[in-house]
Amino acid sequence: MTAVRVGLLGLGTVGSQVAERLSREAFVTERAGVPVELARVLVRDLNKPRAYAPPRELLTTAPEEILDDPSIAVIVEVMGGMEPARSHIEHAIESGKAVVTANKEVMAHHGPTLLELAKARGVDVYFEAAVGGGIPLISTFKIDLLANEISRIEAVINGTTNFIIDRMARDGVGFDAALAEAQALGYAEADATYDVEGFDAVFKLCIMSSIAFRTRIHPAEVYREGIRDLDPVDFAYAAELGYAIKLLAQARADGDEVEVRVHPTCVPTSHLLAAVHGAYNAVLIEGDLVGPVLLYGQGAGGRPTASAVVGDIIDLVFSMRKGISNRIAVDFSRAPRRRPMDQVRTAAYLRLHVADRAGVLAEVTRVLGELGISISSIVQKALIVEHAAAELVILTHPARECDLLAARERLASLSSVYAVPAFLRALSEAR
Numbered sequence: 001m002t003a004v005r006v007g008l009l010g011l012g013t014v015g016s017q018v019a020e021r022l023s024r025e026a027f028v029t030e031r032a033g034v035p036v037e038l039a040r041v042l043v044r045d046l047n048k049p050r051a052y053a054p055p056r057e058l059l060t061t062a063p064e065e066i067l068d069d070p071s072i073a074v075i076v077e078v079m080g081g082m083e084p085a086r087s088h089i090e091h092a093i094e095s096g097k098a099v100v101t102a103n104k105e106v107m108a109h110h111g112p113t114l115l116e117l118a119k120a121r122g123v124d125v126y127f128e129a130a131v132g133g134g135i136p137l138i139s140t141f142k143i144d145l146l147a148n149e150i151s152r153i154e155a156v157i158n159g160t161t162n163f164i165i166d167r168m169a170r171d172g173v174g175f176d177a178a179l180a181e182a183q184a185l186g187y188a189e190a191d192a193t194y195d196v197e198g199f200d201a202v203f204k205l206c207i208m209s210s211i212a213f214r215t216r217i218h219p220a221e222v223y224r225e226g227i228r229d230l231d232p233v234d235f236a237y238a239a240e241l242g243y244a245i246k247l248l249a250q251a252r253a254d255g256d257e258v259e260v261r262v263h264p265t266c267v268p269t270s271h272l273l274a275a276v277h278g279a280y281n282a283v284l285i286e287g288d289l290v291g292p293v294l295l296y297g298q299g300a301g302g303r304p305t306a307s308a309v310v311g312d313i314i315d316l317v318f319s320m321r322k323g324i325s326n327r328i329a330v331d332f333s334r335a336p337r338r339r340p341m342d343q344v345r346t347a348a349y350l351r352l353h354v355a356d357r358a359g360v361l362a363e364v365t366r367v368l369g370e371l372g373i374s375i376s377s378i379v380q381k382a383l384i385v386e387h388a389a390a391e392l393v394i395l396t397h398p399a400r401e402c403d404l405l406a407a408r409e410r411l412a413s414l415s416s417v418y419a420v421p422a423f424l425r426a427l428s429e430a431r
């Protein structure tokens, strides 16, 4: 049996775990049907200590030694970032090599183009690890739910931010300390801004929703807010009202419109996604035949992600042996309209600092009433005696985003309202 030779681009958190699993030759051969040989590994620094170190002679800093080696049939890209990763993937496809990648940034921006190119060249691009670490999501959307019209995706899809929120909300740890822990545990991107500001979740939502809704959703089309401005006091107030705050990625298909957004969201504690803690991820999918499906697991970390990467390698090698490529092609041909964010309907959580005197509540509720916003609950939280000020927390029923934003602005302009320190969207239904 001729071995399939693999070139690995990257030997960091994920790459070292991929190399380790591939080193278990009998295990991989049994599953792939042929030996899979780790041929060369691209790194930046030949002398860096590694969680798992393949034989030194396999390492190189010259990408062409891998990409232009005709004996290498499969390129595994786990270096991350846009460039040179995107160019290396394109080069590999052009050279007739199959590709496995964990790179959501590249796949969210250029996935459809790379998949088209791969189809034209008769090779495959697998990217299971790009979304949800070890959770089998891409194969679920591509294959297992193919019989469904998907109407909704709700997801806790970034492990780093979920870990940070948990540490802040449950353990009282500060933002910077919680982020440092997430980085030390290997959850964060090389540039943690991608996690904290919601870009990583946007990339993953783009990939999932493009496949699910059979359209090409670009990261620039996704409304995005990160978690950096969350105030710990809102975790406590939300919990008292029966909500957990999560960085939620949401995609909905509604008639001929789709909406896609990533932002901190108050999720009812009875909702399945409220129970997702630490670096775990969960994706709730609604299909017209299957109903709701929940996928849950470790969304970040070297070993869970290597599970998806090596699974892809084995699946790919298996298909190569059978002479099959593009078994299930992804279709991006639909063109639904994008619902602008200000037309989205959502419940909301508002925290106000107000004057503690008679008639203030009536002024506040009048503003909301005039904009057609119905209140679900309202609580006066704290009295700041020295300033004769109170803190009001309001939870609304679903309303149009544009009306909620207008309400925030009008409330902030009232003389009895000192500030509107928090405005968060909320899910109104438990699932």
Ligand code: NAP
Pocket (backbone or CB within 6 Å): 009, 010, 011, 012, 013, 014, 015, 042, 043, 044, 045, 046, 048, 061, 077, 078, 079, 080, 081, 084, 102, 103, 104, 129, 130, 132, 133, 186, 187, 188, 189, 190, 299, 300, 301, 302, 305
């Ligand atoms: P990482 O720890 O930063 O590792 C990146 C590796 O790529 C390093 O070995 C680095 O070499 C190498 N590399 C980067 N740029 C290079 C260049 N220009 N030339 C040569 N080598 C280069 O990253 P990671 O956490 O393993 O993530 C890898 C990919 O998997 C990313 O796309 C990430 O988004 C994705 N992913 C990560 C996770 C996770 O939990 N970490 C989960 C899912 C998906 P040196 O070691 O020599 O610097």
Ligand code: HSE
Pocket (backbone or CB within 6 Å): 130, 132, 133, 157, 158, 159, 160, 161, 187, 188, 189, 195, 200, 299, 300, 301
């Ligand atoms: N930085 C990512 C996260 C890694 O925290 O979810 C997994 O994609």
